[in-house]
Amino acid sequence: MFCPRCGTANPDAGKYCVTCGNSLEAGQVAQAVTGAGVPVAPGQPRGSGQLAFANPPTNGKAIASLICGVFAFMLPASIAAIILGHISLSEIRKSAGRIGGAGIATAGLILGYIGVAILPFILIVAAIAIPNLLRARMAANEASAVGSLRVIATAAQTYSTEFQNGFPSNLDVLSDDPGGSISCNHASLLDAALVASRQKSGYVFTYTPKFPDNAVASAVSPGAEAPGCTSGGAIGFEITADPVQRNTTGARNFFTDQSGVIRYSNDGTATADSAPIR
Numbered sequence: 513m514f515c516p517r518c519g520t521a522n523p524d525a526g527k528y529c530v531t532c533g534n535s536l537e538a539g540q541v542a543q544a545v546t547g548a549g550v551p552v553a554p555g556q557p558r559g560s561g562q563l564a565f566a567n568p569p570t571n572g573k574a575i576a577s578l579i580c581g582v583f584a585f586m587l588p589a590s591i592a593a594i595i596l597g598h599i600s601l602s603e604i605r606k607s608a609g610r611i612g613g614a615g616i617a618t619a620g621l622i623l624g625y626i627g628v629a630i631l632p633f634i635l636i637v638a639a640i641a642i643p644n645l646l647r648a649r650m651a652a653n654e655a656s657a658v659g660s661l662r663v664i665a666t667a668a669q670t671y672s673t674e675f676q677n678g679f680p681s682n683l684d685v686l687s688d689d690p691g692g693s694i695s696c697n698h699a700s701l702l703d704a705a706l707v708a709s710r711q712k713s714g715y716v717f718t719y720t721p722k723f724p725d726n727a728v729a730s731a732v733s734p735g736a737e738a739p740g741c742t743s744g745g746a747i748g749f750e751i752t753a754d755p756v757q758r759n760t761t762g763a764r765n766f767f768t769d770q771s772g773v774i775r776y777s778n779d780g781t782a783t784a785d786s787a788p789i790r
Contacts, residue, residue, distance in 0.1 A: 567612075573600035574613035577620025584627025585634070593624030646760070653762045656713035657753040658789065660706065661768045664717065664751050667701035669770070675699070677732060678745025679770065683707050683719045685743045696741035714761025715753045721746035752781055 515522055515529035515536065522529055526536055573596045580593035600617040664683070671680045675696035680686055687707040689698030710717050724747050732741050750769045755762030766789075767775045767782035775786040 568607075568610055570613035570616065571600045571604055571611050573597075573603065574617035574620065576600075577624070578616050579620075581620040581623025581627070584623045585630075587627070587631055590624045590627030590631070593620045594628070597621030597624060650714075650760070650762050653714040653755070654764055654766075657715040657717075657762065657766055658774055660712050660715070660717060661751055661753055661766055661774055662772075664702065664706075664719065665768050665770070665772055667699075668749055669772075670701055671696070671699050672745070675741060675745075677741055677743070678747055679721065679749045680719075681721045681744050681746050683710070683717075696745075697743050711756065714756050715766075716756060718752045718754070720750045720752075722748035722750065750784070754781060 515532060515534055517529065517532055517534040520529055520531040522536060528535060577593050577596035577600055580589045580596060583589040584593055597617045597620045601614060601621070604611050604614050604617065664686075667686050668679050671686060672678055677696050680699070683702065684707060685697055686699050686702040687704050688700045689695070694700050706712055706717070732744050748770050750767065753766040755765070763778070765777045765780060765782040767777070767784065767786055769784060774789045775782050775784070776789055777783070777786045
């Protein structure tokens with residue numbers, strides 16, 4: 513039989529190794545439990561007291577630790593990589609060579625600890641970047657709202673000039689005609705999507721016509737009635753733009769009228785008395 517310590521061949525009836533004096537009875541017990549004894553492989557440190565196992569299976573927890581470590585930028589994954597890595601390394605050590613994967617488990621552990629270490633920096637960057645992104649988004653929405661107010665006001669002025677019917681009594685007359693014709697009923701001066709939804713870039717637009725003597729509606733002018741106009745005109749108008757969700761889609765409210773001056777308010781709906789944008 514072979515000595516489990518130094519690998520020297522000894523008589524089967526021997527009790528001690530002829531080379532190192534190690535007790536062969538312990539080796540006989542190990543052989544009875546695990547099968548035939550395996551000599552120490554070339555290059556294996558002598559005196560290790562362990563039997564060699566060819567191609568031991570990889571510990572499943574070690575593989576799971578490595579997979580979690582790949583996603584260590586997420587806190588739950590990094591913690592799982594650390595826990596599974598420690599458990600798998602403990603099981604591998606206790607297996608006395610019957611289970612492999614120590615390198616995989618170590619890699620998962622390293623990635624998990626790296627993820628935990630860089631997490632505070634990620635949180636700091638997020639705490640700085642998210643408010644800045646929100647402010648940038650609101651600024652872009654506000655700029656878009658001001659631009660849309662100018663477009664609507666310009667369309668109303670163009671309507672008044674082209675159809676000699678005063679200003680439009682509602683936004684619908686500024687949209688397209690499904691049949692393709694252009695008239696004071698469908699002037700084709702505004703984007704149909706804006707007219708239909710009254711919303712754009714996080715703002716809601718409200719168009720309010722002004723009629724003489726506080727009338728509900730105005731009669732069609734003779735110059736507009738001749739070509740078939742049925743939509744009454746207005747002597748003036750007001751347009752407001754209000755954020756859908758204050759301090760999220762926008763922080764300021766805007767206003768304009770036939771004067772073309774854009775005004776704003778930080779405290780609620782803007783009016784003709786609000787400060788103008790400079």
